[in-house]
């Protein structure tokens with residue numbers, strides 16, 4: 438197994454919400470631990486509000502965790518860099534956001550974003566360097582003089598990726614990088630990410646609620662529910678043999694072309710409950726579940742990655758994974774058409 442580039446231990450993040458009269462605390466991330474190995478793509482999947490972006494923002498050092506450790510190459514960066522991320526950390530760990538338009542100031546040309554990133558990190562912004570950056574993400578040199586609004590959503594996201602690449606990062610935190618793009622251009626951006634992993638050995642944390650794209654892109658997958666990571670392992674193993682009831686619910690929401698409704702109504706009702714009430718485990722309320730906190734159980738191993746689950750009601754796989762296979766097939770077909 439590849440050594441971890443970045444390790445997270447006991448990461449917890451609370452937010453204060455409400456007014457002065459009704460102040461309360463929301464625990465967005467609760468005691469989360471995982472490793473991001475060098476050169477591998479790790480997907481973090483889960484419904485809206487489960488805490489995925491908060492983890493990414495803590496790792497990008499845009500939020501200060503309430504508790505826990507972030508170890509970059511074994512160094513506890515929250516302890517050693519108390520005043521904020523060092524330039525070396527920012528160079529190693531870059532973030533790509535969901536909204537490629539929001540992350541590029543509309544008053545500047547593309548040349549500005551790339552030049553600034555290169556210069557800030559003490560690198561040459563010579564024309565060849567700019568050209569190389571653009572071509573590495575599948576764009577052409579003439580786009581240097583374009584404004585963000587003159588590019589398509591997919592092209593803007595490629596510019597955002599080029600800007601991240603300018604500092605030669607070792608890890609890219611990609612928070613829903615394709616969710617605002619047309620389906621037809623999503624696969625191109627996913628393929629670009631895969632190429633960066635293979636050609637440049639860049640590790641990625643790929644955050645998404647789209648299980649099909651996680652299965653398509655990632656080496657390993659972690660499933661997040663109500664602020665906790667409840668299942669993890671080889672991406673295909675987690676998707677094809679989900680052991681946690683919540684993973685199975687997420688998979689059940691992948692539309693099934695063989696059913697007119699697309700959803701199993703019972704599964705859909707439970708998923709709805711889980712989303713509407715994300716702080717309570719829906720499987721704990723029916724009396725079948727132990728009250729004690731579930732420990733990690735290893736349920737298998739694939740490609741050298743242990744497949745683990747934290748749930749009292751872990752279960753063997755069912756046929757729902759077939760729908761995900763279909764979604765991945767569709768992506769592969771789109772890839773062939775786009776090529």
Ligand SMILES: Nc1ncnc2c1ncn2[C@@H]1O[C@H](COP(=O)(O)OP(=O)(O)OP(=O)(O)O)[C@@H](O)[C@H]1O
Pocket residue numbers: 452453454463464465483484485486487488489490491492
């Ligand atoms: N700045 C903040 N202040 C208060 N609460 C916050 C803040 N940021 C996130 N939260 C809360 O933390 C929880 C997790 O949010 P987060 O954005 O991390 O989830 P997510 O899984 O990334 O969802 P989405 O895909 O919708 O962004 C939610 O309940 C959210 O309302």
